Amino acid sequence: MRSMSGLDFMFGILNGDISMPPIGQVMNYALAEVAPGKVVFRGAPGFTHCNPMGGVHGGWYGTLLDSCLGCAVMTTVPKGSSYTTLEYKVNLSRAIPVDTEILATAWIDHAGRSTGTAHGEIRGVADGKLYATGSTTCLIMKLPES
Known part of the structure; x- marks a missing residue:
């Protein structure tokens, strides 16, 4: 990771040269698009992501947006x-x-x-409906020398 920019790192994940983080498999979403300052994830919540009332748990929305927002910042690192x-x-x-x-x-x-901020949204593929919005502040830091 020290040898590439954040944008190159994100393209590496998109192209399959770098493994997807395991959270994507658990939460059923994956990186779908990368551009400077922008990323897109595609996914679908399943029954395993439901709360006791049968609705998709708010943590699914939050985890997805945290990943997406942070990766948008990563494209600028x-x-x-x-x-x-x-x-x-x-x-x-x-x-x-x-x-x-x-x-x-x-x-x-x-x-x-030292910091990056981003905003984002979750929309349905078929219906285009807005399901959630989010924002983040991230700390940008130098990796330690090995």
């Missing part, structure tokens, strides 16, 4: 650096029906030397 989430906020607009395919899209708002 210079070679030899990485990021970590400092805080994120999620607003749920409506319930996502189980097995509904969605796109989560995030766009960079600011990328500085």
Whole structure:
């Protein structure tokens, strides 16, 4: 990771040269698109992502948006650096029906030397409905020398 920019790292995941993080398999979403300052994830919540009332757990929305927002910041991180989430906020607009395919899209708002911010949304693929929005602030940091 020290040898490539954040954008190159994200393209490596998209192209399959770098393994997808295991959280994507557990949460049933994957990176679908990468561009400078923008990423898109595609997925669908399943029954295993439901709360006791049978609805998709809010943590699914939050985990997906945290991944998507952070990866948008990662596309701006210079070679030899990485990021970590400092805080994120999620607003749920409506319930996502189980097995509904969605796109989560995030766009960079600011990328500085030490922080990055991004905003994003979750929309249905078939219906285009807005299911959630979110924002993040990330810490950008130099990776330690080996």
